[in-house]
Amino acid sequence: MAAIKLNNNNLPQIVAASGGKIAGPTYARNDAVKHGIVHIGVGGFHRAHLAVYIDRLMEKHGLTDFAICGVGVQPFDAAMRDALASQDYLYTLVERSAKGSEAHVVGSINGYLFAPDDREAVLAKMAHPDTHIVSLTITESGYYYDEHTHELISDHADIQRDLDPANAKTPHTVYGFLYEALARRREQGLKPFTVLSCDNMHRNGDISRAMLESFAHLRDPEVAKWISANGAFPNSMVDRITPQTTAADKVALAEASGIEDAWPVVTEPFMQWVIEDQFSDGRPPFEKVGVQVVKNVDEVEQFEKHKLRLLNGSHSALGYPGQLAGFKYVHEVMQNPLFGSFVWQMMQDEVKPLLPSIPGVDIDAYCHTLIERFSNPTIMDQLPRICLGGSGKIPKFIMPSIAEAIWVKGPFRRLCFVAAAWFHYVNGVDDNGNPFEVDDPMREELQAKAREGGSNPAELLSIQVLFGDDLRTDKRFLQEITTAMEDIARDGILKTLPKYID
Ligand code: CS2
Numbered sequence: 350m351a352a353i354k355l356n357n358n359n360l361p362q363i364v365a366a367s368g369g370k371i372a373g374p375t376y377a378r379n380d381a382v383k384h385g386i387v388h389i390g391v392g393g394f395h396r397a398h399l400a401v402y403i404d405r406l407m408e409k410h411g412l413t414d415f416a417i418c419g420v421g422v423q424p425f426d427a428a429m430r431d432a433l434a435s436q437d438y439l440y441t442l443v444e445r446s447a448k449g450s451e452a453h454v455v456g457s458i459n460g461y462l463f464a465p466d467d468r469e470a471v472l473a474k475m476a477h478p479d480t481h482i483v484s485l486t487i488t489e490s491g492y493y494y495d496e497h498t499h500e501l502i503s504d505h506a507d508i509q510r511d512l513d514p515a516n517a518k519t520p521h522t523v524y525g526f527l528y529e530a531l532a533r534r535r536e537q538g539l540k541p542f543t544v545l546s547c548d549n550m551h552r553n554g555d556i557s558r559a560m561l562e563s564f565a566h567l568r569d570p571e572v573a574k575w576i577s578a579n580g581a582f583p584n585s586m587v588d589r590i591t592p593q594t595t596a597a598d599k600v601a602l603a604e605a606s607g608i609e610d611a612w613p614v615v616t617e618p619f620m621q622w623v624i625e626d627q628f629s630d631g632r633p634p635f636e637k638v639g640v641q642v643v644k645n646v647d648e649v650e651q652f653e654k655h656k657l658r659l660l661n662g663s664h665s666a667l668g669y670p671g672q673l674a675g676f677k678y679v680h681e682v683m684q685n686p687l688f689g690s691f692v693w694q695m696m697q698d699e700v701k702p703l704l705p706s707i708p709g710v711d712i713d714a715y716c717h718t719l720i721e722r723f724s725n726p727t728i729m730d731q732l733p734r735i736c737l738g739g740s741g742k743i744p745k746f747i748m749p750s751i752a753e754a755i756w757v758k759g760p761f762r763r764l765c766f767v768a769a770a771w772f773h774y775v776n777g778v779d780d781n782g783n784p785f786e787v788d789d790p791m792r793e794e795l796q797a798k799a800r801e802g803g804s805n806p807a808e809l810l811s812i813q814v815l816f817g818d819d820l821r822t823d824k825r826f827l828q829e830i831t832t833a834m835e836d837i838a839r840d841g842i843l844k845t846l847p848k849y850i851d
Contacts, residue, residue: 352603352609353607355454355608355609355610356435357378357437357439360374363607363608366607367606367607371452371453372453372454373439373453373456374407374439374455376411376456378456381413382413383415383479384459385415385479385480385631385633386403386480386481386483387420387471387474387475387480387482387542388400388419388420388458388483389422389483389487390420390422390485390486391426391429391458391461393592393616395486395547397589397591397614397616398547398587398589399484399547399622400417400455400458401442401455401620402622402633402635403417404457405638406633406634407456409637409638410634410637410638412633414633415632415633416460417460418458418459418460418462418474419433419438419460420461420471421461422487424465427463427465430461430466431611433458433461433612434461438458438461439455439456440454440458440610440612440614441455441602441606442454443602443613443614443615443616444616444617445616445727446617447724447726450605450727452602452606454608462474472518472520472529472530475527475542476533476539478539480542481628481630481631482543482545483543483544484545485545486548487523489741490790492523492550492557492560493505494556495814496814500559501559501560501564503563503564503567507522510522512568514568527561528565528568531572531576531580532569541579541580543580543581543582543583543627543628543629543630544558544580544581545582545583545585547585549587551650551653552650553585554583554584554585555582555584558577558580561580561582562576580629581628581629582627583625583628584624584625584627584653585623586652588620588656589619589620589621590619590725590728590730591614593731593734594612594614594615595729598615599611599613615728615729617722620639622640623643623649623652623653624641624642624649625643625645625648626642626643652707654705655704655707655712657746658700658704659701659719660722661742661745662696662746662750662767663692663695663696664679664735665735665743665746665747665767665771666691666695667679667683667688667692668735669736669773669774670688670842671688671732672736672779673774673780673841673842674779674841674842675779675783678731679730680725680726680730687847691763691846692723693716694763694849694850696716696719697713697716698760698763699759699760699762699763702757702759703753733785733786737789738788739775739789740790740795741790743815744815747767747768751764751765751820751826752819752820762829762833765830766833766845766846768806769830769833769834769837770837770842772806774787775787776799777796780841780843791815794812795812798811806827806830807821833845
């Protein structure tokens with residue numbers, strides 16, 4: 350049977366042909382629903398996370414004021430514009446686990462604006478009274494945040510361009526859009542929309558607030574004051590492992606479910622969102638669909654610490670050494686008993702003792718869930734995805750645990766092994782001599798330092814924006830990481846790993 354193209358007209362046929370196995374939206378997706386959320390950066394993660402929570406609220410709880418209008422600001426977003434527009438903004442979410450695969454059609458996104466086509470349309474949408482939230486998944490580079498000074502990189506050419514009032518109506522950066530739309534809302538006597546960062550960053554809301562306020566201050570201090578007094582920027586912890594969609598995923602969907610979808614999303618069954626209850630202009634009743642809405646920012650921070658250090662830290666522990674050892678997918682790395690033991694012991698012995706206890710959270714159960722999630726053989730989570738942008742990952746997921754372990758005199762050998770593996774990884778050649786692509790904004794600098802340093806970590810550690818000053822002078826740390834680097838260089842990952850397993 351030929352697959353049926355996904356769109357509004359064909360949806361009933363798709364559902365019927367599946368014998369009721371595939372559910373799709375039964376709620377209205379017309380002008381009766383309002384775009385309460387404008388989302389910048391519609392990719393796989395957004396479509397597996399916020400858009401799914403909203404879909405459930407629309408389907409099960411009659412929510413009509415918070416449908417999503419997607420926005421793309423990057424040239425590459427044209428592909429998402431075309432894919433979604435070709436199917437009335439519907440898409441298929443495929444949840445895969447060892448138990449099987451379930452497909453579901455999501456309808457919460459029902460419009461999409463591509464900024465390079467019409468920047469004014471995006472500004473008008475954000476400034477519209479129906480818009481209550483502007484949410485973001487723009488990756489770290491979209492924030493223009495200097496990790497070291499904690500300030501806006503205001504001398505960046507993109508920011509400079511958007512700061513020029515002559516460009517106010519044609520912004521390129523997220524801050525240019527947010528600022529102009531908020532200034533218009535202020536003029537119109539509207540409340541500011543909530544700026545809701547859904548990026549996997551520590552204190553994502555605080556960073557969004559501080560950067561936007563700096564930007565606004567450079568444009569007009571009065572608007573900056575208004576944003577700071579009235580705006581809301583909730584911090585949140587977001588979680589759902591969402592690999593990049595492949596051509597094979599589309600074929601599998603067509604064969605198994607009879608759906609022709611230009612860009613489906615493949616993800617795991619697990620999802621989590623812990624969000625601070627700070628909204629300036631109303632919000633959907635997220636708690637009805639399992640979101641943990643908390644009053645206190647410290648709570649978000651604790652959940653976030655668990656996630657970044659255990660989930661993302663372990664992903665790095667599987668990713669960089671795994672890529673060097675020649676693996677392609679996370680589950681393949683997990684199937685290797687050495688890696689399975691290594692990552693478990695790193696979590697239990699080195700990371701867990703550093704984490705706060707959260708009432709109602711069983712940290713061992715959490716670690717077990719992670720092992721199960723990493724072992725999921727069906728989502729085919731690609732190592733290059735895990736390894737992408739290591740200069741933004743290792744300093745956040747691994748190095749802080751090392752620094753804290755040194756401080757409390759705890760063990761940190763395995764964490765050093767992971768950092769050492771990344772130092773090797775940046776050279777772009779695996780243990781079998783096969784080259785691979787190192788996708789990192791700092792690639793050139795990293796590779797130059799790695800070449801200069803060889804098995805001596807000093808050169809790479811001298812990159813201050815990544816490593817600061819403290820670790821570089823700690824003798825125990827230097828000894829551990831140097832030993833790991835020498836062992837990996839001499840023997841390769843798989844022969845070195847047993848030394849790190851009890
Ligand atoms: C991964 C994350 O890229 C990475 O390093 O650890 O993308 C991870 O899959 C998500 O944070 C899961 O929520």
